Amino acid sequence: MPTPKTESDAETTTSPQPGIGSKLLNNQLTTIILILFLMIILLGSFTRTFLTANNIFNVLRAFSWIAIASFGQSMVIIGGGIDLSSGSTMAFAGIMTAMMLSYGLGVLVSILIGLGFGVFIGFINGILVSQAKLPPFIATLGMLSILRGFCYGLTSGWPIRDLPRGFLFLGQTDLAFYIWKVPLPALIMVFFVIISYIYLSKTKGGYHIYAVGGNEYAASLAGIDAKRVKYVIYSLSGLFAAVGGILMTSRLGVAAPTAAQGYELDIIAAAVIGGISLNGGEGNVWGALVGAAIMQILRNALVLVGFPAYWQSSAIGAVIISAVMIDQYRKRRI
Amino acid sequence: MTIYRSEDHFIVQAHHISKTFPGVKALSDVSFILREGEIHCIVGENGAGKSTFIKILTGSLRPDSGELVIHGKSYKSLTPYLSQSLGIQVIYQENILVPQMTVAENVFVGRERLNHFGLIDYKETIRLTQTIIDSLKINLDPETPVEKLSPSGQQFVKIVKSLAYEPRILIMDEPTAMFNVKDVEMVLNLVKDISRRGISVIYISHRLEEISEIADRITVFKDGQVVATHENPGKDFDLSVLIREMVGRSVEAFYKKDRNTIGEVVFEVKNLRLHHHSPEINFTLKKGEILGIAGLVGSGRTEMIRALFGMDPKISGEVWYRGKRITIHSPQDSIQAGIGLITEDRHKTGLALNLSVIKNTTIAGLDQYPGPILNLTTEKTDVEQFIQELDIKTPSPYQEVRFLSGGNQQKVVLARWLFKDVDILIFDEPTIGIDVNSKNEIYKLMTELAQKGKSIIMISSELPELIALSDRVIVVKNGRIITELDDDEITEENIISYAFGVTDDGQSEE
Amino acid sequence: MKMKKCVLCCVVLVFTLSLLFPAISVAANKYVFAWIPKALNNPVFELGRSGALQKAKELTEQTEDTVEVLYVASVNSDAAEQVRVIEDVISKGVDGIGVSCNDPTALKDVIDKAIEAGIPVMTWDSDSPESKRFTYLGVSNYEGGKAAADLLIKAMGTSGEVAILTGVPGAFNLEERIRGFKDGIQDYPDIKVVTTVACDDDINKGVQVVEEVMQANPDLNGWFFVGLWPLFAERGSMPLWEAAAKAGTLKTIAFDTLPVELELLKDGYLSGLVGQKYWGWGYDTIQMLYDYIVNNKRYESWTDSGMDIVTIKNVDAMIEAWETQDFTKPLPPAF
Known part of the structure; x- marks a missing residue:
């Protein structure tokens, strides 16, 4: 393809491409990673139980489904939207999968149906937003409420139990790694953060999400189909929430x-703490991962140190606000 | 602390003001005096320190050193509140109006007039607004919602709003940027009128002609320093002096284009109709040609291009490209066909401001990379080549474009289309809000592109650039192509007379 | 006044009937009772509903009257929604209302409005004491908490470290249970409540906080689950809690007597359960509404619905009741 870039013969100096390591340490993430480490150090020194492998993996497992859902949420927020239905989608996908299992369908088929419903819900959200x-x-x-109604209606309010062993395997297995037993959901989370990162930062589709979130009008003038981008991000958010919901159900x-009532707020908070701007076009999924970790470690810590249950939600709120404030302050100083 | 004698004529004195941002010395040892009732123009390239200086006067920035003497009192720094209470008012370029509120409500927003019951006294608000409007001898209805006004009308509202504060010092930042030729004259008269009332005006503009027309004194900023302050008693200051001082070298006031060979017709618009009752539009574009589109603001130039590019629907019309008919229903179709649009408003419609130079450059042309996963190294190398070629001044390709100056932002948009390798480029006001030096660079780039065989359509309100660059000019009025001018016919007089409708040879199509 | 009410009642009744079943003869009376739980999303109300339907069936079979149950509620526990639901059934014109109130004060006015419209109202499970309802069928949550404390002391002994798991902090019935529990153990200074944790009525969070408490207090001797939230999760979800329970060092008492809990009790994870008679919420309410209207029976302001205390001794009887859906037989003693 003839490109008009041969005019100057001078070679451009190629500076080394920043890898994941330095990306992790670039501006946005630095502060929250510091906050995370600070929390870990404080907890490690104030409690004798926090830094045990058992507890760490417990925490990892506990936030894995929130984190996975928040990767999808991050894509929506980066694309300039928001998905309040992710908590309900988690519950709904879990229920659909469990119902399929109780009808005697195979594990894989049931999971695929659950995931399919997640994508479908997201797609409907996409239609509502873009069309x-x-x-x-x-x-x-609206979708949040509709889905919750479906959850109650389909189950008459009763939890679905007695799911087959083959399904519980997903959420309850620990894989041996040297001396540790790492919970499978945590590994699935790592898998998802990596593919989400690659998708957002290294593919055309990912670029289009940033562009639409950064300036939708400009993006469409640059030939990007903004509607399609919206279908994609909401569908992905639905899919990721379904993954989280199914993992939680299996666990x-x-x-x-x-289930998962009000989780959408945790999911959004994780993304926002992670430096993903609600204005769109900014941030990445590593931030959402760290944000989800901060939220869960905080909850864990409050129980471990015996913080009164009645005050916990205030403490969590205060941490959300301070984490975002510190990040804002850092941004302003630059 | 030094006590200054209150000098009647020196309303603002800035002494040795310096301000440093991380990595940049924005102002160094700037001294500046504003006399009572004068129009004091400030000129300089973008980044010369004008805005920083204004921000210090309005109290949104604290100087690192130096002092301000305002009405005879000395201040180390100001706050926005203090600045306002000293009678300093600014009319910014950006939109500060609430679109849904009426003119009168906008004028008094934040300082609402109340009646005895503590409720808003709407009648009084309208009366006071009308008084100001009358005193300016402009035509504005205080009860119209601002969003219903033309851009010029909104600009007038800003002026009315600032006068409602009864300022002693009025700072105007590029007030004429949004006006068409006819209204510019009105604004200039208005500024003169304001200064006659004893209000001192600091006037910032890139349009040098108007500066020489109205300024009592002119101060030139360059690289954070004051180069010179000139008296302008005869209102006929030599612009080339200003330009020399601004750019630090002598350049010709306007760019001279090298002639290039123009090829066959590559693009043709036939019977394009935007509405049922609108006239048909026909024009052609040749390879290597720069086609200028002239016309007043509101003449339908922009609408024509929007419909052509697929942003707005059209009723009928054919577009032929290289002998083939193409259908355009959306911007994607246009881009697919090889047409790129560089919009007038870079911030709103051109760039994703919080994304990097890289992303803004490659966003339209990602398809040329094979495979689903991008090779970020290749991408960066490609973008670096454009950065070098177009001389985009950015510390790194990863820099978010909002930190770049207007000229460099415009180059990023241009880089996007060069990366996409389109053959037809449409520029809507290519140099709006760009400093003199960058303008010349943009002109040079446009000329080079034409020489390489690209075809360019350029809409512009700046006649000098239209005249200097265009191989052919079509003049638009009321949505109709009034005439087409070639070579020697392209003169300021011709264009203005057609655009204002003074001359109408009755020949609406080519 | 009474006359007036009766007349009004009859008019409403006839009107309703004529609308609904224009062909039916007037000789045998038909009664429609609205049975309104707090929400549709809590499974224990389903049980109450089947109790209500059972009683309606029995009454229809045993008397010449026909009794029907109208089961309506909002999806979530929401007082405002519930007010709307009651207003709907008033305008629909039912013969009696039994309601479990989401909020005592918010429901007062609408209950009084129903009474004024000639529709007798009683509350069950959750009361609105200021209103003009004719009685409240319910359990004292405070007494329930005390009973739980007794069960724990019997299982664990008179000393040890205890933790409490609650749902949403501030929920009135849960707070009452905790108050009863704390009063129940206050005579034993060697029993120490080390922590109280909340799970927002969420199974996932319940599992999480129980495990975290086990982590922080490995020597815990007793748990009081004020609701059954984490117990809904499959075995294997709370490894630390399960291990300690199996080892016998940890005794757990929980509220409610759902099948999942009965199984855990039978398998030795739980030491005792305190449950409300969910089935009776429906079964007894319909009977009382019928007696009030047809037999002119009058009640005290509070009618004790009684509590089920389940231990390993009588768990089988309870399991059987669930399996047969027949809760009419009294439970054998727990000790």
Whole structure:
């Protein structure tokens, strides 16, 4: 292809491409990683139980499904939207999978059906946002409620239990790694953060998400189909929430219609703590991972140090605000 | 602390002001005096320190050293509140109006007039607004919602709003940038009128002609320093002096284009109709040609291009490209066909400001990389080549474009289309808000592109650039192509007379 | 006044009937009772519903009257929604209402409105004491908490470290149970409550905090689960808790008597359960509404619905009741 870039013969100096390591340490992530380490150090020195392998893996497992859902959420937020239905989607996908299992369908088929529903829900959100032009907040708020109603309606309020062993394997297995037994959900989370990162930062589709979130109008003038980008991000958010929901169901062995109620706020908070701007076009999934870790470690810590249950939600709120404030302060100083 | 004698005529004195940002010395040892009732113009390239200096006067930045003497009192720094209470008002370039509110509401927003019950006294608000409007002898209805006004109308609202504060010092940052030729004259008269009332005006503009027309004194900024302050008693200051001082070298006031060979017709618009009752538009574009589109703001130039590019629907019309008919329903179709659009408003419609130079450059042309996963190294190398070729001043290709100056931002948009390798480029106001030096660079790039066989359509309100660059000019009025001018016909007089409708040879199509 | 009410009642009744079943003869009376739980999302209400339907069936079979149950509620526990639901059934014109109130004060006005419209109202499970309802069928959560404390002391002994798991902090019934529990153990200074944790009525969070408490307090001797949240999760979800329970060093008492808990009790993970008679919520309420209207029976302001105390001794009887869906037989003693 003839490109008009041969005019100057001077060779450009190629500076080394920043790898994942330096990306991790670039501006946005540095602060929250420091906060995370600070929390870990404080907890390690104040409790004798925090830094045990057992507890660490417990925490890892516990935030894996929130984190996976928040990777999908991150894509939506980076693309300039928001997905409030992710908590309900988690519950719904878990219930659909459990229902399929209880009808005697195979594990793989049931999971695929659960995931399919996740994508479908996200796709509907995408249609509502890009075709019906509803504000994402409203469209997904409605979806949140609709899905929760489905969860209750389909189960008459009863949790679905007695799921087959082959399914519970997903959430309950620990894989041996040297001396540790790493929970499978945590490994699945790592897998998802890596593919999400590659998708967002190294593929055309990912670039288009940033462009639409950064300036939708400019993106469409650059030939990007903004509607398609929206279908994709909401569908992915639905898919990722379904993955999280199915993992959680498999871990607990029960699909409850009340499951994951209010998790959308944790999922969004994880992304925001991780430096993903609600204005769109900014941030990456590593931030969401660290954000989810901070949230879960905080909850874990409050229990370990015996912080009164009645005050916990205030403590969590305060940490969300301070983490974002510190990040804002850092940004302003630059 | 030094006590200054209150000098009647020196309303603002800035002494040895310096301000450093991380890595940049924005102002160094700037001294500046504003006399009562004068129009004091400040000129300089983008990044010369004008905005920083203004921000210090308005209290949004603290100087590192130096002092300000305002109305005879000395200050180390100001706050926005203090600055306002000293009677300093600014009319910014950016939009500061609430679109849904009426003119009167906008004028008094934040300082609402209340009646005895503590409720908003709407009648009084309208009355006061009308008084100001009348005193300016402009035509504006205080009860119109601002979003219904033309861009010029909105600009007038900003002026009215700032006058409602009864300022002693009025700072105007590129006030005429949004106006068409006719209204510019009005604005200039208005500025003169304001200064006659004893209000001192600091006037910042890139349009040198108007500066020489209205300025009592002109101060030139360059690289954070004051180069010189000139008196302009005869209102006829030599612009080449200003330009020399601004750019630090002598350049010709306007760019002279090298002639290039123009090839066959590559692009043709036939019977394009935007609405049922609108006239048909026909024009052609040749290989290697720069086609200028002239016309007043509101003449339908931009609408024509929007419909052509697929941003707005059209009723009928054919577009032929290299002998084949193409259908355009969306910007994607245009881009697919090899047409790129560089919009007037870089911030709103051109760039994703918080994304990097790299991403903004490659976003339209990612398809040329094979495979699903991008090779970021190749991408960076490609973009670096454009950075070098177009001389985009950025510390790194990873820099977010919002930190770049206007000229460099425009080059990033241009780089995008060069990367995409389109054959037809449409520029809507290519140099709006760009400093003199960058303008010349953009002109040079456009000329080079034409020489390489690209075809360019350029909409511009700046006649000198239209005249200097265009091989052919079509003049648009009321959505109709009034005339087409070639070679020697392309003169300022011709264009203006057609655009204003003074001359109409009755020949609406080519 | 009473006359007026009766007349009004009859008019409403006839009107309703004529609308619903224009062909039916007037000789045998038909009664429609609205049975309104807090929400549709709690499975224990399903049980109450089957109790209510059972009683309606029995009454229809045993008397010449026909009794029908109208089961309506909002999806979530929401007082405002519940008010709307009750207003709907008032305008629909039912013969009696049994309701479990989401909020005592928020429901007061609408209950009084129903009474004024001539529809007798009773509350069950959760009361609105200020309203004009004719009685409240329920358990004292405070007494339930005390009973739980007794069960724990019997299982664990009179000393040890205890943790409490609650749902949403501040929920009135849960707080009452905790208060009863704490009063129940206060005579034993060697029993120490080391921590109280909350799980927001969420199974996942319940599992998580129980394990975290086990992590932080490996020597814990007793648990009081104020609800059954984490117990819904499959075995293997709480390895630390399960290991300690199996080893016998940890005794757990939980509220409610759902099958999943009964199994855990039978397998030795739980030492005792305190449960409300969910089935009776429906079964007894319909009977009381019927007696109030047809037999003119009057009740005290509070009618004790009684509690089921389940231990290893009587767990089989309870399991059988669940399997047969027949809760009419009294439970054998727990000790």
